[in-house]
Amino acid sequence: MPYDPSAFPAFAVSVDLVVLTVRRHSLCALAVRRGESPFKGRWALPGGFVRPDEDLAVAAARELAEETGLLAHDPTLPVPPNAAHLEQLATYGDPKRDPRMRVVSVAHLALAPDLPAPRAGGDAHSVRWAPVESLLDREGAFGRDGDLAAPLAFDHARILADGVERARSKIEYSSLATAFCPQEFTVGELRRVYEAVWGVALDPRNFHRKVTGTPGFLVPTGGTTTRQGGRPAQLFRAGGATLLNPPMLRPEV
Amino acid sequence: MPYDPSAFPAFAVSVDLVVLTVRRHSLCALAVRRGESPFKGRWALPGGFVRPDEDLAVAAARELAEETGLLAHDPTLPVPPNAAHLEQLATYGDPKRDPRMRVVSVAHLALAPDLPAPRAGGDAHSVRWAPVESLLDREGAFGRDGDLAAPLAFDHARILADGVERARSKIEYSSLATAFCPQEFTVGELRRVYEAVWGVALDPRNFHRKVTGTPGFLVPTGGTTTRQGGRPAQLFRAGGATLLNPPMLRPEV
DNA sequence: CCTGATTATCGTCAGGCAGACGACTATGAT
DNA sequence: ATCATAGTCGTCTGCCTGACGATAATCAGG
Numbered sequence: 001m002p003y004d005p006s007a008f009p010a011f012a013v014s015v016d017l018v019v020l021t022v023r024r025h026s027l028c029a030l031a032v033r034r035g036e037s038p039f040k041g042r043w044a045l046p047g048g049f050v051r052p053d054e055d056l057a058v059a060a061a062r063e064l065a066e067e068t069g070l071l072a073h074d075p076t077l078p079v080p081p082n083a084a085h086l087e088q089l090a091t092y093g094d095p096k097r098d099p100r101m102r103v104v105s106v107a108h109l110a111l112a113p114d115l116p117a118p119r120a121g122g123d124a125h126s127v128r129w130a131p132v133e134s135l136l137d138r139e140g141a142f143g144r145d146g147d148l149a150a151p152l153a154f155d156h157a158r159i160l161a162d163g164v165e166r167a168r169s170k171i172e173y174s175s176l177a178t179a180f181c182p183q184e185f186t187v188g189e190l191r192r193v194y195e196a197v198w199g200v201a202l203d204p205r206n207f208h209r210k211v212t213g214t215p216g217f218l219v220p221t222g223g224t225t226t227r228q229g230g231r232p233a234q235l236f237r238a239g240g241a242t243l244l245n246p247p248m249l250r251p252e253v
Numbered sequence: 254m255p256y257d258p259s260a261f262p263a264f265a266v267s268v269d270l271v272v273l274t275v276r277r278h279s280l281c282a283l284a285v286r287r288g289e290s291p292f293k294g295r296w297a298l299p300g301g302f303v304r305p306d307e308d309l310a311v312a313a314a315r316e317l318a319e320e321t322g323l324l325a326h327d328p329t330l331p332v333p334p335n336a337a338h339l340e341q342l343a344t345y346g347d348p349k350r351d352p353r354m355r356v357v358s359v360a361h362l363a364l365a366p367d368l369p370a371p372r373a374g375g376d377a378h379s380v381r382w383a384p385v386e387s388l389l390d391r392e393g394a395f396g397r398d399g400d401l402a403a404p405l406a407f408d409h410a411r412i413l414a415d416g417v418e419r420a421r422s423k424i425e426y427s428s429l430a431t432a433f434c435p436q437e438f439t440v441g442e443l444r445r446v447y448e449a450v451w452g453v454a455l456d457p458r459n460f461h462r463k464v465t466g467t468p469g470f471l472v473p474t475g476g477t478t479t480r481q482g483g484r485p486a487q488l489f490r491a492g493g494a495t496l497l498n499p500p501m502l503r504p505e506v
Numbered sequence: 507c508c509t510g511a512t513t514a515t516c517g518t519c520a521g522g523c524a525g526a527c528g529a530c531t532a533t534g535a536t
Numbered sequence: 537a538t539c540a541t542a543g544t545c546g547t548c549t550g551c552c553t554g555a556c557g558a559t560a561a562t563c564a565g566g
Binding site: 186187188204205208209212226228229230231232233234 | 540541542543544545546
């Protein structure tokens with residue numbers, strides 16, 4: 001029996017990306033400047049429409065690659081050089097979230113190491129990393145279109161806030177913070193990731209004891225580096241463990 | 254400038270519900286029997302299409318009320334008598350997940366106290382509570398259509414498994430387990446909720462110490478009850494705290 | 507009434523882990 | 537050589553958890 005799709009309301013489905021990285025000791029998100037109405041000239045999260053025969057995760061990985069050149073990382077495979085963590089975040093479907101039409105957006109969260117260059121994607125629009133506070137602390141008081149301090153387009157401030165909160169809580173009980181680091185990194189670099197994401201200062205000695213004492217979190221590569229200045233530090237790679245038990249504790253307040 | 258929606262692929266968007274409760278010391282989920290093709294006669298999760306001007310959370314709350322009579326619980330308001338916890342779970346959009354057409358389903362998770370009657374919804378189809386293991390442990394070896402032991406329709410086994418895992422982990426660090434209890438409950442009843450959801454036995458003495466010692470988790474109502482047999486137990490209501498810090502620890506293995 | 511079964515509640519103790527912080531090490535800069 | 541910087545190892549104390557003993561208050565049945 002043939003089926004009549006017109007019996008059900010039609011929606012457009014898009015994926016939006018919260019791509020986070022740590023740059024210069026602060027948590028940054030990828031933002032693109034919109035070249036078209038609505039919200040023309042305003043900053044927004046990267047994203048796009050899902051294709052007719054494309055799974056949601058595939059669409060998100062495609063958008064991520066288009067914007068950053070990063071590959072989505074399948075956790076079952078060894079980590080390729082240019083890999084980012086990618087996971088589904090949440091879905092936003094307020095009927096009025098897009099003034100053009102009914103769009104349901106499946107937001108995804110990507111965590112990437114600091115990239116050599118914030119390369120613009122295939123499209124010619126501008127792309128940049130911006131500290132998440134600067135993207136979120138926008139009252140709209142100066143919100144003329146095109147103003148760099150205008151709020152993010154659509155409901156993207158909400159999506160970004162949800163993504164940041166997911167990242168903040170997830171590095172507590174998983175080894176996901178290593179997704180912000182290059183393949184080889186030091187304990188100090190990992191600590192600065194936690195400090196940037198949580199916005200707190202951590203005790204280097206207790207942090208060192210905790211991460212080196214958690215089985216499977218870090219594996220030493222044998223090398224050392226002195227790129228941070230001071231005494232040379234051991235280099236590590238991410239170990240096989242994905243869940244930290246007991247978790248890293250985020251300091252109060 | 255008018256906008257042409259036909260420029261983008263059209264999707265149907267539905268909400269599916271993982272409704273969990275604890276009955277007779279085991280974790281159960283709500284299942285409905287499908288009256289139509291595809292998967293006619295098979296068990297499935299309750300759900301339905303999102304209406305053209307309906308937010309996703311509203312659609313989920315509407316489906317929940319239709320199937321169970323439960324109201325979704327806005328956490329900012331005092332808990333009404335027939336309230337359930339409702340939250341978004343994840344979104345499933347495999348192009349082949351529904352043989353009829355491209356359907357993206359936004360799954361939601363609802364936690365409800367044990368209901369007086371598993372009342373059938375407005376539709377005349379049959380509805381029942383089933384232990385989650387019995388819904389998930391179906392190899393499909395006996396999977397003729399209509400067979401009670403056939404796997405769940407569509408990708409609903411996956412959705413149910415994800416919902417159960419979300420509930421299992423979320424009661425660790427939040428006070429959500431109280432959503433499985435009536436408005437007034439004893440420490441022992443709350444402990445049996447944890448035991449049913451996790452499938453483990455907990456030490457009654459350590460559990461009592463933990464939950465009564467966590468500020469804001471439980472507030473005594475002053476009453477006592479003996480409905481479980483044995484010594485009368487104090488009655489509590491859920492306190493204002495939503496996050497448990499430190500969390501309840503799920504026993505190893 | 508007495509006994510046992512059942513459930514609730516309080517207490518004790520040892521081990522593990524986290525926070526605070528002292529001490530020492532190995533590099534580069536001046 | 538000295539200093540600044542960062543990394544690494546230890547120590548101590550307090551809190552929390554798991555294991556488990558002991559007591560309290562009810563009900564069922566003899």
